[in-house]
Amino acid sequence: MNERPIIEIDRVTRKFGSFTALDEVSVQIREGEFFSLLGPSGCGKTTLLRQIAGFDDPTSGAIRIDGQAMVGVPANRRPTNMVFQNYAIFPHLTVAQNVAYGLRRLHLGKAERERRVQEALAQVDMAHLGARRSNEISGGQRQRVALARALIMRPKVLLLDEPLSALDKKLREQMQVELRHLQRQVGITFILVTHDQEEALTMSDRIAVMFGGKIIQCDSPEEIYQRPRSRVVAEFIGGMNFLDASILSESDGLIEVDVAGFGRAEVKKPADTTFNGSGLTIGARPERMTLVYGEDASFNRVVSGTVVEASYYGDMTYYSIAIDAVDRPIVVSMRNTIGRRSLAAGEKVQVGWGPESLVPLT
Amino acid sequence: MKIRPLSIYAFLYLAFLYVPVLFLPIFSFNDSAIVAFPIQGLTTRWYENLWANDVMQGALWNSLRVAVACSVIATILGICGARALTRYHFPGKGGMAALIMLPLVLPEIIIAISLLVVLLQLGFNLSLISVTLGHILMAVPFSIAVLSSSFEGFDRSLEEASLDLGEGPAVTFFRVTLPIVAPGILSSLLVTFTISLDEFIVAFFLSGTEPTLPIYIWSQLRFTAKLPDVLALGSLLLLASVVLLSVAEVMRRRAAKRAGADPASGGFL
Amino acid sequence: MTSASGVPVIGIPLSEAAVIQAGTGEGASSGWRARLWRSEALRGFALISPTFLYALLLLLAPILVIIVFSFWTQSYLEIDRTATFVNYIEAWTDPLYRILMFRSLGVSAVVTLFTVLLAYPMAYYLSFKVDQRKALWLFLITIPFWTSYLLRVFAWKIILGYNGAINASLMELGIIAQPMEFLLYNVNSVVITLAHAWAPFAILPIFVSLEKIDRSLLEAATDLGDGALRRFLRITLPLSLPGVIAAALIVFIPTVGDYITPRLVGGKDGLMISNMIQVQFGKANNWPLGAALAVSMMMIVAAASLAFVGLTRLLSSRIR
Numbered sequence: 040m041n042e043r044p045i046i047e048i049d050r051v052t053r054k055f056g057s058f059t060a061l062d063e064v065s066v067q068i069r070e071g072e073f074f075s076l077l078g079p080s081g082c083g084k085t086t087l088l089r090q091i092a093g094f095d096d097p098t099s100g101a102i103r104i105d106g107q108a109m110v111g112v113p114a115n116r117r118p119t120n121m122v123f124q125n126y127a128i129f130p131h132l133t134v135a136q137n138v139a140y141g142l143r144r145l146h147l148g149k150a151e152r153e154r155r156v157q158e159a160l161a162q163v164d165m166a167h168l169g170a171r172r173s174n175e176i177s178g179g180q181r182q183r184v185a186l187a188r189a190l191i192m193r194p195k196v197l198l199l200d201e202p203l204s205a206l207d208k209k210l211r212e213q214m215q216v217e218l219r220h221l222q223r224q225v226g227i228t229f230i231l232v233t234h235d236q237e238e239a240l241t242m243s244d245r246i247a248v249m250f251g252g253k254i255i256q257c258d259s260p261e262e263i264y265q266r267p268r269s270r271v272v273a274e275f276i277g278g279m280n281f282l283d284a285s286i287l288s289e290s291d292g293l294i295e296v297d298v299a300g301f302g303r304a305e306v307k308k309p310a311d312t313t314f315n316g317s318g319l320t321i322g323a324r325p326e327r328m329t330l331v332y333g334e335d336a337s338f339n340r341v342v343s344g345t346v347v348e349a350s351y352y353g354d355m356t357y358y359s360i361a362i363d364a365v366d367r368p369i370v371v372s373m374r375n376t377i378g379r380r381s382l383a384a385g386e387k388v389q390v391g392w393g394p395e396s397l398v399p400l401t
Numbered sequence: 402m403k404i405r406p407l408s409i410y411a412f413l414y415l416a417f418l419y420v421p422v423l424f425l426p427i428f429s430f431n432d433s434a435i436v437a438f439p440i441q442g443l444t445t446r447w448y449e450n451l452w453a454n455d456v457m458q459g460a461l462w463n464s465l466r467v468a469v470a471c472s473v474i475a476t477i478l479g480i481c482g483a484r485a486l487t488r489y490h491f492p493g494k495g496g497m498a499a500l501i502m503l504p505l506v507l508p509e510i511i512i513a514i515s516l517l518v519v520l521l522q523l524g525f526n527l528s529l530i531s532v533t534l535g536h537i538l539m540a541v542p543f544s545i546a547v548l549s550s551s552f553e554g555f556d557r558s559l560e561e562a563s564l565d566l567g568e569g570p571a572v573t574f575f576r577v578t579l580p581i582v583a584p585g586i587l588s589s590l591l592v593t594f595t596i597s598l599d600e601f602i603v604a605f606f607l608s609g610t611e612p613t614l615p616i617y618i619w620s621q622l623r624f625t626a627k628l629p630d631v632l633a634l635g636s637l638l639l640l641a642s643v644v645l646l647s648v649a650e651v652m653r654r655r656a657a658k659r660a661g662a663d664p665a666s667g668g669f670l
Numbered sequence: 671m672t673s674a675s676g677v678p679v680i681g682i683p684l685s686e687a688a689v690i691q692a693g694t695g696e697g698a699s700s701g702w703r704a705r706l707w708r709s710e711a712l713r714g715f716a717l718i719s720p721t722f723l724y725a726l727l728l729l730l731a732p733i734l735v736i737i738v739f740s741f742w743t744q745s746y747l748e749i750d751r752t753a754t755f756v757n758y759i760e761a762w763t764d765p766l767y768r769i770l771m772f773r774s775l776g777v778s779a780v781v782t783l784f785t786v787l788l789a790y791p792m793a794y795y796l797s798f799k800v801d802q803r804k805a806l807w808l809f810l811i812t813i814p815f816w817t818s819y820l821l822r823v824f825a826w827k828i829i830l831g832y833n834g835a836i837n838a839s840l841m842e843l844g845i846i847a848q849p850m851e852f853l854l855y856n857v858n859s860v861v862i863t864l865a866h867a868w869a870p871f872a873i874l875p876i877f878v879s880l881e882k883i884d885r886s887l888l889e890a891a892t893d894l895g896d897g898a899l900r901r902f903l904r905i906t907l908p909l910s911l912p913g914v915i916a917a918a919l920i921v922f923i924p925t926v927g928d929y930i931t932p933r934l935v936g937g938k939d940g941l942m943i944s945n946m947i948q949v950q951f952g953k954a955n956n957w958p959l960g961a962a963l964a965v966s967m968m969m970i971v972a973a974a975s976l977a978f979v980g981l982t983r984l985l986s987s988r989i990r
Contacts, residue, residue, distance in 0.1 A: 418870070
């Protein structure tokens with residue numbers, strides 16, 4: 040993976056009448072990266088993808104692919120290829136003819152064309168299905184055909200528009216692994232649009248979380264998950280408890296906070312942020328706290344609470360705990376490991392926490 | 402299906418629609434020059450007469466020429482119109498669509514006399530060409546109606562995929578759009594052909610010395626002796642229309658299925 | 671190494687490929703012109719223009735010409751282009767034309783009424799009682815309409831005539847001794863024939879609007895206590911009204927100007943305004959008068975239609 044940006048999105052804005060779909064979006068995507076655009080419906084992620092593909096033009100701003108400005112370049116001339124959300128498999132052509140579609144302009148010989156088609160089909164595990172038509176293959180198979188058809192063109196960038204949303208859960212998980220594997224193998228930059236946070240977290244090198252036409256945060260999956268910069272991002276990815284706190288003092292990249300109902304702690308101040316006033320919101324992930332069953336003394340900070348509800352998820356149980364001096368119950372998750380007893384509603388517990396449980400949010 | 406008053410009504414209604422039409426073939430086999438009950442016996446001599454009838458065959462040839470020209474041109478114009486109306490948005494779209502579809506609701510005589518006046522004032526002679534021009538005007542709305550259902554259900558991302566893979570808009574149209582819409586186009590050709598073949602009043606006003614088949618039939622209706630011949634001809638025309646239209650319907654359904662739309666909906670609407 | 675069309679053959683470094691791809695072919699130029707051409711609106715406009723121009727030149731323009739023509743006068747073969755209302759005065763004052771016009775309107779109104787009334791139950795049956803084969807039924811209903819109008823009218827001539835099907839069978843059955851004369855060559859036959867001819871055109875709009883009705887509305891009404899008739903009157907009928915109006919207009923407007931039916935089965939008493947228009951363009955050779963009659967007909971039909979639509983709107987808002 041080089042560091043050179045293969046795609047530069049420079050203050051791209053797209054307005055539809057009075058509605059702003061993209062608001063001065065800027066981001067640089069590196070060559071060979073698996074990059075995801077993540078966000079709820081209507082956040083602009085698909086709009087941005089289509090701008091890169093060339094199916095739409097920005098109202099203002101510029102897009103550069105490998106240093107070349109893309110303004111005025113139509114979709115069929117761009118070095119990108121797209122896997123469409125509903126796959127867009129040509130119904131009047133066979134699988135092999137679909138995959139070979141873009142090769143016509145290269146005027147290859149018949150033998151060479153067939154060789155490449157077979158190669159592409161083998162790459163997505165569809166080697167013996169070349170003669171079938173789109174209504175004779177399953178949804179997952181159609182997705183592979185769409186992939187093969189795009190990859191055979193050796194684009195610089197592969198764009199994927201929610202490619203897994205139409206598949207059922209098991210197939211989706213399987214395809215996530217395969218896509219990641221494929222990307223590593225082929226080495227091309229992938230840009231994935233999805234509303235599924237797990238998908239983005241699993242597959243990406245970097246994620247851009249979008250909301251209301253803007254990129255709120257752009258980081259690696261771990262950074263996004265562990266250190267969300269804002270409440271919006273924190274809410275969208277994973278579960279999160281939001282606690283009120285006040286800043287007591289600041290020094291040297293650290294801030295001392297007093298979290299209502301919990302106590303004091305020193306946390307790292309996130310870079311490039313300023314807090315207005317002394318109040319702030321602290322985020323705490325359910326799995327970054329624990330329930331202390333009495334014997335465990337490794338947590339020197341505990342607060343008391345009562346179990347309100349327990350939600351069983353097989354490998355985990357999510358406990359809703361009411362803490363004194365905190366208005367809403369917090370959620371703490373516990374793995375159902377050997378020997379661990381399940382708690383029932385009404386039981387009194389201790390919640391163990393530490394400074395590493397806390398994330399300051401703007 | 403339960404036997405309820407409404408279903409009885411439905412079947413009676415269907416009978417009401419078809420029975421009058423069936424009288425034509427019935428009497429075309431009647432062994433009598435008088436078109437009246439009771440039936441005198443069966444014969445095919447009226448059909449045999451048609452074979453020797455040069456004038457009628459001349460009129461048939463004229464009608465065929467007009468119908469072919471009309472169907473081709475009307476379908477081409479219909480493809481442009483249906484595509485523009487289903488795919489694009491532009492100012493004035495509603496007004497333009499209304500004008501193009503207007504012949505569906507205007508009394509035919511208005512179309513006939515307006516064209517007559519204009520063509521003569523411009524110095525054109527009346528001929529099969531003027532008839533063709535009038536027929537095209539009337540057939541285009543039907544062509545657009547048939548093709549719209551093909552274009553409407555058409556998945557737009559198929560064309561985008563073709564562009565994405567490197568083809569320009571024109572090539573995309575020929576490699577992707579046209580093959581998928583082809584049955585709809587065939588259907589449009591058949592429908593417009595049939596409309597032109599059957600059309601009387603515009604042809605009546607706009608034809609010169611060469612009659613079309615309906616005009617020939619009209620001229621024969623005065624001669625009672627010739628009536629059974631006309632019935633035979635009419636029955637054949639009826640059969641041809643029904644066959645053509647059935648094929649058109651099958652084609653339309655296939656087009657709808659190919660483009661992903663529901664073939665059981667709406668028919669020609 | 672590039673192929674003939676300028677597209678890179680795989681093998682060159684990707685960066686070079688980008689330069690070649692971006693540099694060749696149409697649309698590589700930047701700026702407002704390329705954007706304009708790619709704009710949806712302009713392409714749609716260009717696409718519809720041949721069809722639109724055709725309609726403009728051969729429909730709109732001729733109708734405008736006819737309107738202009740109606741203000742001129744013609745004697746024998748000479749056309750006098752001084753603008754005058756003479757034709758219109760004649761069209762509106764001469765009792766013959768008045769009678770024909772009123773008869774045309776009356777016949778159309780009656781035909782429309784019958785056709786729509788008869789069509790509604792059929793459309794209802796199709797929409798609510800038929801599950802599987804709707805398209806097939808629609809097709810069967812529309813086939814007769816697509817065949818030659820001329821022949822269908824002629825078929826009715828056979829049925830209604832002196833020796834026609836009805837008379838002959840009734841006589842055979844002994845119900846009547848003499849053939850009935852009133853069946854053919856008068857207004858009645860025109861009405862019957864037209865009602866038959868326009869039936870399918872009335873069914874389709876009503877069917878479409880009935881199909882659009884959300885069935886769960888009816889289920890909700892049942893849940894709230896309405897019986898079948900109530901449900902129909904309170905929900906189905908009002909919601910299908912747009913379709914009924916459309917059907918009425920689709921039948922009414924062209925029927926006023928019908929030529930073939932009155933000519934073939936109308937006899938002397940059943941002639942309508944179009945027959946007179948044709949006479950003016952034919953034997954009587956007074957084209958401007960024919961044009962004036964035609965324009966008058968269009969105006970009256972337009973006025974009647976607007977009145978009809980307005981009236982139904984008024985009534986339906988009262989009902990609510």
